[in-house]
Amino acid sequence: MANEKKLSHKLQRYAGKIQQNRYMSAISNGLMSTLPFLIVGAFSTLFSALAWEPYQNFIAPVKGIIGLASTMTTGVIALYAVFFIAYRLAQAFDKDPLVPAATALLSFLILTPVETFDKVRALPLQWLGAQGLFVAMFVGLIASRLYIWIVDRNWTIKMPEGVPPTVVKTFSGLIPAILVAVLFVVISGLFMQTSFVTVHEFIYTYLQVPLEGLGGSLGAMIIALIIMQALWMFGIHGAIVTLAIVKPIWMSLDLANLEAFQAGAPLPNIIGLAFWYIFANYAPMLGFALLLVFLAKSKQLRTIGKLGLPGTFFSIHEPLNFGIPVVLNPLLAVPFIASPIVCAVLGYFATTIGLLPAPIGIYPAFGTPIFALGFIEGSWRLAAAQLVLIPVCMLIYYPFFRILDRQALEREREAQENSEQEGTAGINAGAVTS
Structure with a gap:
């Protein structure tokens, strides 16, 4: 435990240096400030390029005007x-x-x-x-x-x-x-x-x-996910630290997809920020939360699951990360790191073989609901893929969840027995006094 705390302090110090670096923060916050313009341009592209012939015939007289918003924002x-x-x-x-x-x-x-x-x-x-x-x-x-x-x-x-x-x-x-x-x-x-x-x-x-x-390679995505999740295990906001480094690259890949989509050309990239959001950011913790709510015998875990479940639909994972806790919990390290990687690998190969389309590259606003994001990124199939990945993540977490639940249940029983013993001792002491 002492070694874990020492390593955690070192990692927090290094991660803090990255987060507090003025130049890294300027890039990250500066790109974040472009979000309103990216959203306007993305929806303009989506509305002008929607592949439905009756709709295209309907907007034909004003298609150039709709596309102008995209040109003057993402363009x-x-x-x-x-x-x-x-x-x-x-x-x-x-x-x-x-x-x-x-x-x-x-x-x-x-x-x-x-x-x-x-x-x-x-x-x-x-x-x-x-x-x-x-x-x-x-x-x-x-x-x-x-x-x-x-x-x-x-x-x-x-x-x-x-x-x-x-x-x-x-x-x-x-x-x-x-x-x-x-x-x-x-x-x-x-x-x-x-x-x-x-x-x-x-x-x-x-x-x-x-x-x-x-x-833009799968290997880079996997490395980023390993670093991201490992940092979380030590109480460091892994997404903030990792995205500060990779966001500029992934955003440029997404923008290239968005420009290609607007031009009616094949999308050049699979990996990007949108890919990470769709495949690696929602299903893992949502699957874990569902296990806690519906299968946990421990009252503590079930209560934390109920509190954390609504947030997981909107990519808010802190209640579970710190409530279970996932942080500094070796038991959950394997599923916590493995589940987003498995989701990313499955999503990548499903896209490679043509089962899924590549995301069109819309920069998602924080808090976008899980299935809505799939539709926004261009296809109902992406939303369906998110749904399929939830039980996959539940299976990955399940063996570790059972151990966690059993340990929590034993602690609750011990606490109840101790409480009953203290109550009995108090009654006996009262009887002797009287």
């Missing part, structure tokens, strides 16, 4: 991402975030090539959407941090007293914004002299594509 998601990542980083350094965020957006646009289409100069959507997401992350961090560094050295225009605060803020950000912009102009100019021509092409070719290939 240019890199613009929102660079702004919010820079914004969150500036907040982490206790700086007024608006100008650093706008400067980062300017820097991103400087790096984005302007192309000519039928004598019209325009920014290509190719680099403003999913393919520009990694550049957006780098630029958001670098531009915002550089802006903060310049401000901290007081390389700003000082205004005399009596000038309105709005004017002071405007001029104080002028020199930092200019210096940051000049740096990115130089970077863009240097890349124009290479075979890549743009930073976007370089980052996408040598970083984003390899990382997506690695992060």
Whole structure:
């Protein structure tokens, strides 16, 4: 037990460093801030691409207008991402975030090539959407941090007293914004002299594509799940820590699926954030909760199961994780780690052989009900798969649940016997006194 506590403290310390890292938090929170735009774009895509001929005939006159919402949200998601990542980083350094965020957006646009289409100069959507997401992350961090560094050295225009605060803020950000912009102009100019021509092409070719290939594999999903669940076993919120690292990769894979779905093309990716939500995030704990409610003989376990069951339909697992507890409970380590992995493997191979469709990549809002998520991701078959995985997880948990239930029942009987003995002793003591 002492060794377990020592290991738990070490893991909590390292996990805390990841969670508290300003740059990791800026990326994670910045991407989270794009959620409203992603949801608007996702539903726009869903409504415009629904494969039902009478419906398509009905919306034909306004299909372009419906699709416009998707183009201006998920289609240019890199613009929102660079702004919010820079914004969150500036907040982490206790700086007024608006100008650093706008400067980062300017820097991103400087790096984005302007192309000519039928004598019209325009920014290509190719680099403003999913393919520009990694550049957006780098630029958001670098531009915002550089802006903060310049401000901290007081390389700003000082205004005399009596000038309105709005004017002071405007001029104080002028020199930092200019210096940051000049740096990115130089970077863009240097890349124009290479075979890549743009930073976007370089980052996408040598970083984003390899990382997506690695992060989009079943092996990467399994490793992420092992780390995620193992951290939970030591009382650390495994999802927060792990997703801080893999979310950018999985989100870019989902966005590529969403763009392909909108274009009517085959979906390129199976693995992504949507895949994790559908297959690995709901069924394991929901199956365990059902065992507790309907098969537990222990009153304690049955009560905790009843309290925790409703939340598991909405991906809220903390009542079970800390109520049973799953945390620091070696007995439940095997099913807790194995069940989401089994679900992910089954979901992956069912998709590979064509039994299930790949998720279309809609970023699910936290608390989306389990079966609703399957329908939102494009198919009733995904919702049905979630239903099938629940008894699978119940079978995985069952042998360990029986031991847990028996141990809890024995503790309850011992507690009852001790209570009865204390009551009898009290009565006898009263009789002797009288």
